[in-house]
Amino acid sequence: MPSGGLHHLIDAHYEALYRYAYRLSGSAADAEDLTQETFGKALARLPQLREPDRARAWLFRILRNLYLHKVRDQKRHKVVPLDAVGDLADRDTDQEMPEIDPAKLQQALNELDEAFRTPIILFYFEEFSYRDIAEQMDLPIGTVMSRLARGKAYLRNRLAPEHGTDNDPDGTGPRHEKAAPGPKKVTDGVP
Amino acid sequence: MECRDAQFYLRLRRHTTDELGPDVAGTLEGHLAICPACAADGRAAVSFDRALTAAMRAVPVPSGLREKLFTQAASAQGAVLRHKLYRTGGLVTAAVLLIGIGFGVFSSTRPKADSELLTRTATDQANDPAGSVGRFLAAKKLPDRLPMPFDYDLLVHVGTDEVQGQQVPVVVFRSSNGDSGFAKVYIFKSDSRFDLRGLQDAQGSHARAQVLVGQDKFRGATYVFVHTGRDLKPFLLNRNGGGNPA
Ligand SMILES: [Zn+2]
Numbered sequence: 001m002p003s004g005g006l007h008h009l010i011d012a013h014y015e016a017l018y019r020y021a022y023r024l025s026g027s028a029a030d031a032e033d034l035t036q037e038t039f040g041k042a043l044a045r046l047p048q049l050r051e052p053d054r055a056r057a058w059l060f061r062i063l064r065n066l067y068l069h070k071v072r073d074q075k076r077h078k079v080v081p082l083d084a085v086g087d088l089a090d091r092d093t094d095q096e097m098p099e100i101d102p103a104k105l106q107q108a109l110n111e112l113d114e115a116f117r118t119p120i121i122l123f124y125f126e127e128f129s130y131r132d133i134a135e136q137m138d139l140p141i142g143t144v145m146s147r148l149a150r151g152k153a154y155l156r157n158r159l160a161p162e163h164g165t166d167n168d169p170d171g172t173g174p175r176h177e178k179a180a181p182g183p184k185k186v187t188d189g190v191p
Numbered sequence: 192m193e194c195r196d197a198q199f200y201l202r203l204r205r206h207t208t209d210e211l212g213p214d215v216a217g218t219l220e221g222h223l224a225i226c227p228a229c230a231a232d233g234r235a236a237v238s239f240d241r242a243l244t245a246a247m248r249a250v251p252v253p254s255g256l257r258e259k260l261f262t263q264a265a266s267a268q269g270a271v272l273r274h275k276l277y278r279t280g281g282l283v284t285a286a287v288l289l290i291g292i293g294f295g296v297f298s299s300t301r302p303k304a305d306s307e308l309l310t311r312t313a314t315d316q317a318n319d320p321a322g323s324v325g326r327f328l329a330a331k332k333l334p335d336r337l338p339m340p341f342d343y344d345l346l347v348h349v350g351t352d353e354v355q356g357q358q359v360p361v362v363v364f365r366s367s368n369g370d371s372g373f374a375k376v377y378i379f380k381s382d383s384r385f386d387l388r389g390l391q392d393a394q395g396s397h398a399r400a401q402v403l404v405g406q407d408k409f410r411g412a413t414y415v416f417v418h419t420g421r422d423l424k425p426f427l428l429n430r431n432g433g434g435n436p437a
Contacts, residue, residue, distance in 0.1 A: 010260045019250040043267050097238040100246035124247040149202040
């Protein structure tokens, strides 16, 4: 591919990739590394990109694989166990949701296992359909929908106004070290 | 549909495109029409989605990232090109490529423009052409002047050109002859991503490339003078002196 093509690919997708990486990793430094590594890998694999229309999904997939590879050996995650995520019987209050602090959202995302975090992030990058998300994650579409519903229920509880004043003095959110505040029990690691 | 199912689907309902399918969507709408509690939850879900979408996307992208990615891509592509050049033994090809780039054969980027910055740079260049070249080269960690006595009143441009996928510093002069002639001085760092061994002079139909490996104060840099005409005389202060770098 001529350099113009690669430059076009960078221009078209680097911001979305960075935002995705940031929301996945919770760290600006990691997000920058992941974005750079993604384009590095993409350049080497350009011949595999058969449908240019699918470039974004392809790049997102490369990035997620790099991220999973990075965290595989790191037992630093403290995440909410799957069975604590999203009790669907919870009835949310019928109130207008005020603005959500992006740092607080990151804090809540960090508490979620990647299996829940990724579909949530992709869901809100609206160009990803359920089918896209299922393909990204190599999962049946029903599993994606179930995880989405539960992940959203968790976030809704976690980010509801009554939780809005909990501890995050510097406003940056924790990396992964801090246990999740709020009503859910938190345990180390998830299979 | 029961309330539990309705709440499950409410969390999946998209407000831009409906991916639930007509069956589920229809049944869900039917339930919402008769169940005030779920209807209220539906409204709360819309409100939550709106707030979460805004927060999810509120990630400032570092200003230097785009530049880093372009440099990285250039570096990786340069490695591929260098490999190809070696295989064909075409180091002259490299110099001819330089000339091709000089004539704008290759195009590349679509940068975000900052007119204020451009004005400052242009003002600096107009007020103090030699100084602006010196500061530019120093910022690139290169010897802060050129190894030939160029007439800086003829300075047209100082910046970088994309050469074989790499950004290379370049200083451009117009000819004092009043024709459309020009000279471009490409400055390659010895520790750069280019393999400079065996780089040699080249002749194209409209331009010539002359190579000068920096010595003493110019150590660490290799200069490629790509210019129209027979020699560099029309671009130098002392136009009666020698017009060739070596
Ligand atoms: Zn109901």
